[in-house]
Amino acid sequence: MTVTFHKLHPHFVAEVGSLDLRRVHDRHTLEEIRAGMDEYGVLVFRDQPFTDPEQLAFAQRFDGALHVNTGAAVLGRNRFGNEALTDISNLDENSEILRADDRRRVYALGNRLWHTDASFQDPAGRYSMLSARVVPPAGADTEFADMRAAYDALEAAMKAQLEGLRAHHSIAYSRQTLGFEFSGQEEEKLKGAVHPLVRTNPRTGRRSLYLASHASRIIDWPIPEGRLLLRELLEHATQPQFVYRHAWRPGDLVIWDNLATMHRARPFDDARQRRELRRVTTLDIDTPAPV
Numbered sequence: 506m507t508v509t510f511h512k513l514h515p516h517f518v519a520e521v522g523s524l525d526l527r528r529v530h531d532r533h534t535l536e537e538i539r540a541g542m543d544e545y546g547v548l549v550f551r552d553q554p555f556t557d558p559e560q561l562a563f564a565q566r567f568d569g570a571l572h573v574n575t576g577a578a579v580l581g582r583n584r585f586g587n588e589a590l591t592d593i594s595n596l597d598e599n600s601e602i603l604r605a606d607d608r609r610r611v612y613a614l615g616n617r618l619w620h621t622d623a624s625f626q627d628p629a630g631r632y633s634m635l636s637a638r639v640v641p642p643a644g645a646d647t648e649f650a651d652m653r654a655a656y657d658a659l660e661a662a663m664k665a666q667l668e669g670l671r672a673h674h675s676i677a678y679s680r681q682t683l684g685f686e687f688s689g690q691e692e693e694k695l696k697g698a699v700h701p702l703v704r705t706n707p708r709t710g711r712r713s714l715y716l717a718s719h720a721s722r723i724i725d726w727p728i729p730e731g732r733l734l735l736r737e738l739l740e741h742a743t744q745p746q747f748v749y750r751h752a753w754r755p756g757d758l759v760i761w762d763n764l765a766t767m768h769r770a771r772p773f774d775d776a777r778q779r780r781e782l783r784r785v786t787t788l789d790i791d792t793p794a795p796v
């Protein structure tokens with residue numbers, strides 16, 4: 506099966522030609538999709554009517570181990586009873602819209618900050634696969650930023666300055682910037698992780714900035730200087746020329762490389778309209794062989 510890609514942005518993002526991912530099992534096709542991920546960073550697949558088990562199975566055969574230690578897990582079990590299936594919705598366990606002051610809603614508002622999934626873990630998140638089930642009529646888009654193009658556009662002196670730097674990533678930090686408070690016991694479970702500020706794709710050699718709202722400080726730097734550098738890089742990387750905005754349709758599956766992109770959710774009328782998506786994220790471990 507030949508996979509075709511139609512580029513949607515000057516730097517990154519492609520829509521993939523007609524393919525039913527539920528039926529894609531052969532190694533060759535899976536490797537073509539991975540090559541597309543390496544080239545475009547974000548792939549859009551239309552008309553993918555996944556059930557939850559089908560989405561989980563596809564993620565595993567495409568990229569292996571699944572991320573389960575989500576930040577939301579410290580607030581309680583998710584409504585699917587499976588932490589590998591992240592609930593990207595504004596609904597409670599009875600499928601009712603969450604109240605404005607519900608802790609789960611306030612926590613989820615953090616997804617409106619630029620971030621990469623699971624950077625507060627080690628191993629970090631690699632590919633996220635977001636399946637749109639119910640989409641509100643307006644808003645609720647997701648924006649993506651190309652962190653490879655952003656790195657390439659840095660001046661040489663800045664690239665030299667970034668060499669070897671590492672950042673600490675903490676979901677407790679990013680949520681606290683919006684005023685969300687964790688109990689001491691919850692925070693105990695959210696220690697965070699340290700990752701390089703510049704990552705290199707092992708298959709292409711291409712470098713990218715690795716930033717997020719979760720990035721709390723630069724290791725071995727004074728906190729203010731580190732946060733200023735992180736803020737400067739974030740502002741640089743999210744300039745319009747590096748950003749693609751995805752307008753969801755029901756049935757979309759979008760896969761993005763968390764090591765090469767950032768993303769954020771855009772607001773919608775979440776007190777009145779339902780939005781229901783499911784995310785599965787794989788881990789950045791060295792055994793990505795598709796089966």
Ligand SMILES: [Fe+2]
Binds near residue numbers: 616
């Ligand atoms: Fe996310």
